[in-house]
Amino acid sequence: MNKSAPIGIFDSGVGGTSIWQEIHTLLPYENTLYLADSKHAPYGEKSKETILELSIKNTELLLSRGSKIIVVACNTATTNAISELRKKFDVPFIGIEPAIKPAALKSRSKNVGILATKGTLSSDLFHKTSEEYSNDINFIEVIGKGLVHFIEKGQLNHPKLHSLLLTYLEPMIEADVDYIVLGCSHYPYIIPAIRNIVPEHIKIIDSGVAVARQTKSILEKNNLLNESHTSPKLEFYSNLETTTLNYLLKEFKSDVNEDSRNSESHMQIEMLEF
Ligand code: DGL
Numbered sequence: 001m002n003k004s005a006p007i008g009i010f011d012s013g014v015g016g017t018s019i020w021q022e023i024h025t026l027l028p029y030e031n032t033l034y035l036a037d038s039k040h041a042p043y044g045e046k047s048k049e050t051i052l053e054l055s056i057k058n059t060e061l062l063l064s065r066g067s068k069i070i071v072v073a074c075n076t077a078t079t080n081a082i083s084e085l086r087k088k089f090d091v092p093f094i095g096i097e098p099a100i101k102p103a104a105l106k107s108r109s110k111n112v113g114i115l116a117t118k119g120t121l122s123s124d125l126f127h128k129t130s131e132e133y134s135n136d137i138n139f140i141e142v143i144g145k146g147l148v149h150f151i152e153k154g155q156l157n158h159p160k161l162h163s164l165l166l167t168y169l170e171p172m173i174e175a176d177v178d179y180i181v182l183g184c185s186h187y188p189y190i191i192p193a194i195r196n197i198v199p200e201h202i203k204i205i206d207s208g209v210a211v212a213r214q215t216k217s218i219l220e221k222n223n224l225l226n227e228s229h230t231s232p233k234l235e236f237y238s239n240l241e242t243t244t245l246n247y248l249l250k251e252f253k254s255d256v257n258e259d260s261r262n263s264e265s266h267m268q269i270e271m272l273e274f
Contacts, residue, residue, distance in 0.1 A: 001068050004226050006031040006235070007215065008067025010058035012043035013152045014244045015186025016073025017236075019096060021252065022212035023071065024234070027219075031232045033065055034073075035274070038240035042148040043076040044117025044184070051119060055081040059089055061274050068224050071215055072096065075116060075183050075207075079123035092222055094215050097129065098183030099207045104133035106203075107179050113140045113172030116183025117148070126183075140175045142168045144184060151186040154244040161193060169197050182206040189248065237272035245269050 007027075009020055013036050020034055035058050037043075043051050055077045059070055071094045072078045072085070078095030086093050098120065103112045120126055121141050130139055147168075150161040172180060180202055182188060188206050195204070219225045226232070234252075236245050246253070246269055253267050 001222075001224060002066070003068070003224055004031060004228055005066045005068035006033040006233070007069055007071060007219075008033050008035075008059075008062030008065070009071040009073050010035040010037060010055075010062060010077075011074040011185055012054075012076065013038040013041035013148065013186065014238075014248055015148065015151060015184065015189070017245065017248050018188040018206070019071065019073040019185050019208050019211050022208040023215055024252065026212040026216055027225075029226050029229050029232055030219075031226065032234050033062060033067055034236045035061060035272075036236065036238040036240075036245060037274070038152055038238050041152055042117065043074060044119045044143075044148065045145075046119065048080045048119075048123075051077055052081040052084055055085055056088065057274070059085055063089065063091065067091070069094065069215070069219060069222075071211065073185050073211070075185060076119035079120045079125040092218050094211060094218060096185060096207050096211050097125065098181045099205050099210065100129050100133060100139075100181060103179035103181045103205055104137045107137060109176045109178040110136060111138045111140065111175045111177045113142065113169075113175070113177040113180040114183050115142050115144045115168060115180060115187060118143045118145065120183050138175065140172045140177060142171065144168055144187065147190065148184070148186050151189050152244060154247045156189055156193060161190065162196075165190070165193055165197055169194065173198060173202075178202055180204045234267040236267070236269040237274075238269075239272060239274050242269050242271060
């Protein structure tokens with residue numbers, strides 16, 4: 001496998017770019033190829049079979065474009081499909097799961113809130129992990145129905161998003177949680193909106209940094225880290241529209257364009273039929 005091949009990343013839409021940001025920050029020389037399957041978002045309301053079908057299709061596209069490793073930057077796809085993906089494709093996979101373990105280990109109130117999609121919260125993998133800690137911890141699991149819709153549109157401060165969040169976070173606050181786990185890769189983009197609602201002492205955690213570290217470690221183990229230290233090619237494709245990707249990645253885009261005056265580096269955000 002070519003070490004300069006891209007890291008392939010997919011999500012049901014724009015949310016996985018929160019994971020891409022952590023990966024790019026930790027591994028700035030890696031070429032990356034990101035698929036936003038916004039046309040089929042949200043995955044969280046779909047059946048396990050459909051989530052698997054879409055995940056296979058995304059993986060096939062990433063592999064056909066030469067990806068050396070696949071990051072499933074979607075909790076819903078990871079918890080419902082990653083074991084089948086690993087069986088079907090001969091390439092390393094990294095998944096993302098709600099950060100239950102660190103929250104459970106650090107919680108003092110022993111009450112932990114989990115905000116995730118229906119698909120994630122109802123998955124066997126999620127149940128297996130949460131059961132490991134449920135003797136000691138009271139988990140308040142809430143389905144974030146409708147949140148992805150606003151994030152896909154880049155409407156991170158929409159009043160309706162705020163009222164949905166009020167409904168979802170209130171039971172967690174009432175249960176005296178001291179940690180809220182964001183179990184969906186879209187949700188880091190609404191941390192400011194969540195912070196506006198929850199008391200200051202409540203910590204909000206997601207899995208982005210852990211996924212980036214795991215990606216680095218698996219690349220190292222497989223001797224796949226890019227040895228070329230020139231600026232990378234960062235490709236993003238959406239099958240619906242590119243406005244929100246451009247909006248969410250604008251700071252990275254201007255950094256890359258600044259760099260690219262002296263190098264080959266570039267960030268490309270385009271539409272693609274898939
Ligand atoms: N970003 C996906 C996740 O991490 C979910 C969004 C969706 O429902 O499509 O679970």
